[in-house]
Amino acid sequence: MQETLATLDTPAAIVSLRRMQHNIARMQARADALGVRFRPHVKTTKCADVVAAQCAAGATGITVSTLKEAEQFFAQGITDILYAVGMAPHRLGHALDLCRRGCALQILTDSVEGAQAIVDFGREHGHAFDVLIEIDTDGHRSGIRPDDDSLLAVGRALHAGGMRLAGVLTHAGSSYELDTPQALAKLAEQERSGCVRAAERLRDAGLPCAILSVGSTPTALETTSLEGVTELRAGVYVFFDLVMRNVGVCSEEDIALSVLTTVIGHQADKGWAIVDAGWMAMSRDRGTARQRRDYGYGQVCTVEGTPIRGYLLSAANQEHGIVSCEGAADADIVARFPMGTRLRILPNHACATGAQFPEYHALAEDGTLQTWGRFHGW
CATH class of the missing domain: 3.20.20.10 (Alanine racemase)
Structure with a gap:
């Protein structure tokens, strides 16, 4: 299939x-x-x-x-x-x-x-x-x-x-x-x-x-x-990435690499949605923290790839990522991102994020996917 x-x-x-x-x-x-x-x-x-x-x-x-x-x-x-x-x-x-x-x-x-x-x-x-x-x-x-x-x-x-x-x-x-x-x-x-x-x-x-x-x-x-x-x-x-966006040589809409993730839970009182992309998926690279615009661990996008303004992958553990709204906590986080919602996260550093995966899934305009192998190591 x-x-x-x-x-x-x-x-x-x-x-x-x-x-x-x-x-x-x-x-x-x-x-x-x-x-x-x-x-x-x-x-x-x-x-x-x-x-x-x-x-x-x-x-x-x-x-x-x-x-x-x-x-x-x-x-x-x-x-x-x-x-x-x-x-x-x-x-x-x-x-x-x-x-x-x-x-x-x-x-x-x-x-x-x-x-x-x-x-x-x-x-x-x-x-x-x-x-x-x-x-x-x-x-x-x-x-x-x-x-x-x-x-x-x-x-x-x-x-x-x-x-x-x-x-x-x-x-x-x-x-x-x-x-x-x-x-x-x-x-x-x-x-x-x-x-x-x-x-x-x-x-x-x-x-x-x-x-x-x-x-x-x-x-x-x-x-x-x-x-x-x-x-x-x-x-x-x-691929470009968020560091390059901050440098000024691309826009978010030019970034070709993203990480597909699923909402697996919530901490409603904190305004958090929990996703299954932690730093093992995004990498620990926090390159944007040293730039004028800090994107946390990545910019949150819809499953189609459109940035959702104000929402970042603000923190990450090994296999858990925290999606939250910049500024005040989002009291409607559960309704906004229900369990099972699929999101895409734009990375800080494409080289580091790509290195976390054994393969890419190349997405065509008609929605079909091809699997491309990627190798690791020295």
């Missing part, structure tokens, strides 16, 4: 096909207009069906955060893969195996020590890895500052050691902390110019630097120029 939103067991991860396809088309059009190739980050979905839609729209290659993702998507026929996490020496054997099976895998480092480990392993096994150097353009996480002396030391270690110095990569992760177009555009230019500066220094030192890779969802959508850049990366845009 064909499952519907009325019969599907809950909690369940629902993907709106219409919204997802709109988001994919929007980002691909952005990359095309900026004149760069687009390499989506697939860590958000870890789903072959979603990635197939991104590639069909024009994406060239993918970005992964784990070698398990690389394995899974290589098995699906994708060969152009960037592993955008600093390469730990113990993973080099796995990376080598992928390369020898035909995967055009690019790896990443941001230190002389990391570069030397790649060189030593590559020489020992007779393989020249394609390596990008991670650049820190906003102080958010890892990478080498564009003007740091260690940039050239890393480049020289890789090049002299027989590895292929493929280029530079940066990620303006601090964009998640901003919430105006002006601030995002300024950071996007900082991201671009810092990456270009690093590439220029490498080239001036006689080192190759063909790839200049930048990106975060907010900066990708607000940048006005990617002059000098060769590729753009973004990930969460495919």
